[in-house]
Amino acid sequence: MITAGIGLGCDYNPxxxxxxxxxxxxxxxxQAGIDIVAINIFGWAYLExxxxxxxxxxxxxxxxxxxxxxIKINLGTGTASPPPWLATRHPEILPVAADGTxxxxxxxxxxxxxxxxxxxxxxxxVERVARRYGEHPALALWHVSNELGCHNAHCxxxxxxxxxxxxxxxxxxxxDALNDGWGTSFWSQRYGDWSEVRPPGQALSARNPxxxxxxxxxxxxELLDYYRDEVEVLRRHSAVPITTNFMVTAHIRxxxxxxxxxxxxxxxxDHYLDHRLGDPTAELAFAADLTRGxxxxxxxxxMESAVGAVTWQPHNLTKAPGEAIxxxxxxxxxxxxxxxxxxxxxxxxxxxxxxxxxxPHAGTDTEAWREVLxxxxxxxxxxxxxxxxxxxxxxxxFSWQAWWACDGESRPxxxxxxxxxxxxxxxxxRELGATTDVVAPSAxxxxxxxxxxxxxxxxxxxxxxxxxxxxxxxxxxxxxxYSGIVDQDDRIRLGGYPGAFCxxxxxxxxxxxPLLPGHEVSLDTGGRARLWTERLRxxxxxPVARYVxxxxxxxxxxxxxxxxxxxxxxxxxxxxxxxxxxxxxEAVRTAGVRPLGPEGDGSVEVVRRSAPGRSYLFVVNHGTRxxxxxxxxLELVTGDAVNGLMRIPAGEVRVIREESR
Ligand code: GLA
Numbered sequence: 203m204i205t206a207g208i209g210l211g212c213d214y215n216p217x218x219x220x221x222x223x224x225x226x227x228x229x230x231x232x233q234a235g236i237d238i239v240a241i242n243i244f245g246w247a248y249l250e251x252x253x254x255x256x257x258x259x260x261x262x263x264x265x266x267x268x269x270x271x272x273i274k275i276n277l278g279t280g281t282a283s284p285p286p287w288l289a290t291r292h293p294e295i296l297p298v299a300a301d302g303t304x305x306x307x308x309x310x311x312x313x314x315x316x317x318x319x320x321x322x323x324x325x326x327x328v329e330r331v332a333r334r335y336g337e338h339p340a341l342a343l344w345h346v347s348n349e350l351g352c353h354n355a356h357c358x359x360x361x362x363x364x365x366x367x368x369x370x371x372x373x374x375x376x377x378d379a380l381n382d383g384w385g386t387s388f389w390s391q392r393y394g395d396w397s398e399v400r401p402p403g404q405a406l407s408a409r410n411p412x413x414x415x416x417x418x419x420x421x422x423x424e425l426l427d428y429y430r431d432e433v434e435v436l437r438r439h440s441a442v443p444i445t446t447n448f449m450v451t452a453h454i455r456x457x458x459x460x461x462x463x464x465x466x467x468x469x470x471x472d473h474y475l476d477h478r479l480g481d482p483t484a485e486l487a488f489a490a491d492l493t494r495g496x497x498x499x500x501x502x503x504x505m506e507s508a509v510g511a512v513t514w515q516p517h518n519l520t521k522a523p524g525e526a527i528x529x530x531x532x533x534x535x536x537x538x539x540x541x542x543x544x545x546x547x548x549x550x551x552x553x554x555x556x557x558x559x560x561x562p563h564a565g566t567d568t569e570a571w572r573e574v575l576x577x578x579x580x581x582x583x584x585x586x587x588x589x590x591x592x593x594x595x596x597x598x599x600f601s602w603q604a605w606w607a608c609d610g611e612s613r614p615x616x617x618x619x620x621x622x623x624x625x626x627x628x629x630x631x632r633e634l635g636a637t638t639d640v641v642a643p644s645a646x647x648x649x650x651x652x653x654x655x656x657x658x659x660x661x662x663x664x665x666x667x668x669x670x671x672x673x674x675x676x677x678x679x680x681x682x683x684y685s686g687i688v689d690q691d692d693r694i695r696l697g698g699y700p701g702a703f704c705x706x707x708x709x710x711x712x713x714x715x716p717l718l719p720g721h722e723v724s725l726d727t728g729g730r731a732r733l734w735t736e737r738l739r740x741x742x743x744x745p746v747a748r749y750v751x752x753x754x755x756x757x758x759x760x761x762x763x764x765x766x767x768x769x770x771x772x773x774x775x776x777x778x779x780x781x782x783x784x785x786x787x788e789a790v791r792t793a794g795v796r797p798l799g800p801e802g803d804g805s806v807e808v809v810r811r812s813a814p815g816r817s818y819l820f821v822v823n824h825g826t827r828x829x830x831x832x833x834x835x836l837e838l839v840t841g842d843a844v845n846g847l848m849r850i851p852a853g854e855v856r857v858i859r860e861e862s863r
Contacts, residue, residue, distance in 0.1 A: 769792055
């Protein structure tokens, strides 16, 4: 890909250090086997200290130093954060919040994506950076801006209102079509003229859901358009691959990366363990699988991760010894061909001074640094894995648009959250030991034995038809509640829920019957469920589980339907994890999926990467007890031959080059 073998890299912010530290840095980078460093991410204030006055002395020196030490460069275009002079001269670039408040500069990313002034100034900088370094032999990758939309995805100023109207005109053509799309007959919201249309700022009551959904779409497109503008400048001066770092992570949902991914030369993701979640490791696996889906199954790059604590969670936990290595190898198992960290050297000032780094404040006589050296040595032993792809015959459909529509302001239960439902379904498959591709609802499904469709609230007619055709042709699908409810305009599909999937699932739902927090219902299978139930009638499906007691005694909670040559399962309630796993196990078995890993709590993950003629089995033990796994081949981490049961010590990872299967 970008580096030879499995790459190791980091963000480097030399602006924060003096030149004698730079020399020590490159020496240590060599020692740690760093292949690639990301620089100039936040370089603007140095490169253009005053309007139109450019100074490349510092960046030239760093580029030279890295090149002399044979370290490849992932060059930021430098536009992530404008310098103070820009907001001072042009306060109109500043983001405006939903309540109309203009946000101050002084943090980062304080620019409105629709600001023509910002775009002009940023592109002028990119032009100079591209011209100067575009053909430099050390340049391996362009890094456009940084985490586009991390803080500024939604802006509510006049520039945005103008751009939103332009976008809507293209989508709808006429005000009448817009009125129809947004359902403005409701609450006297009907528009008579384009000039009346605005972004959905803070309002007294729930806002128009169609307007909110389109604003999400528009905002994602607007930043993608900005990305394209930077790319257009870079391409004029450079043939080097271009990317930007995605944020496929639990708490950021503002960009529809399915539309972005095809425009990346390499898909790159930033991932940090999130300790606000019940199981951060399971989320890591999900995010890695989704990133691979974005990369179309091809290898991708982990652009940022942390060796220890971050600074932006309420409680910033460090990592246990070995955890950073294990996390990194989990990303590699799931398709990453490079593992990079934020950042090289821990800052002494600024908002991230307590963020972990490859070189911590305590220096190199530390466990953290020794772990970096161990990670580097381990990745070197895995170089031959690079270029292989992950094997699986299970897919899970994921959609940012369904997420936006599902988590809207007025819904049957505030406790119903799209990502929770996705994680639950994903975890059930993971705990059964199977690997899942996470793909778009429009993806080709024929190569999968089982397709899991969690909470796909919004689904287009075309996507629904393709899922149905897949089952009719012999595929197996497992759909969970609140799927198929609205079309692409967020309009309810009439005739019974789950509208788009009634026929395929062989059920018809008359009404949703959500449960209050703390309430549970029992099933005749012995399982329990919470949050949600449905007044469901089977048409052609047969019940697999029914409620006992609760608001719907005797009504089917889980169903199975023979549809064409395939099978469609429906889970109409939020089953407890063990009960959900029981249903998914049946679906997995019926579909003929043979999980590689053991069934359990997910603490032992087994994933295979392969290419014609070779394959590698990753066995990751997140647990606190040693695990065993049967394999034959050469174990690459230890260099030991394996023939039969292999021990994977608690917290460690083993990678077996398999003898021909
Ligand atoms: C993001 C950013 C980095 C840094 C890290 C800290 O990923 O891209 O600049 O702020 O978070 O975790």
